[in-house]
Amino acid sequence: MSKEENEVVATGMPQGSAPITTTVINxxxxxxxxxxxxxxxxxxxxxxxxxxxxxxxxxxxxxxDRKMVGDMTGAQSYASTAKLLNILALVLGILVIVIFIIVSAIKGQSR
Incomplete structure (x- = not known):
């Protein structure tokens, strides 16, 4: 017997070649x-x-809605469009507020 076979016998593992079954969980x-x-x-x-x-x-x-039905590709597409529109709305809104403040300050100084 080789050293490996002797170790297998000593540990109590079966010597025969029994089929080994594996389970894969995705x-x-x-x-x-x-x-x-x-x-x-x-x-x-x-x-x-x-x-x-x-x-x-x-x-x-x-x-x-697309996410609820499991269409992740469609959900990602709509989400990226919503993100772009939100960025545009936020930038334009802040720009309008800043312009309004500047115009108000200039009109306030001219009085």
Whole structure:
């Protein structure tokens, strides 16, 4: 007997070549697709410049619907569009506020 076979016999493992069965468990990772619905709601209520907040909210709802039925590709597509529209709405809203403050300050000094 070789050294390995002697160790197997000493540990009590069977010497015959019995079939070894294995079990494979596929764990599906839950991919998180953010739908940006809270951000869209904020932009709809406060920064609805050119109605971009409402459109972003609609895309966020579509993204959430696609996620609920399991279409992660569609959900990601709608979510990225909602994110882009939210960024545009936020930037335009802040720009309008800054311009309003500057115009108010200039008019206040001219009096």
């Amino acid at each position: 764990i599906r990772t839950e991919t998180s697709v953010p739908d940006h619905i809270v951000w869209s709601l904020f932009n709809t209520v406060y920064m609805n410049c050119c109605c971009l907040g409402i459109v972003a909210f609609a895309y966020s709802v579509k993204s959430r």
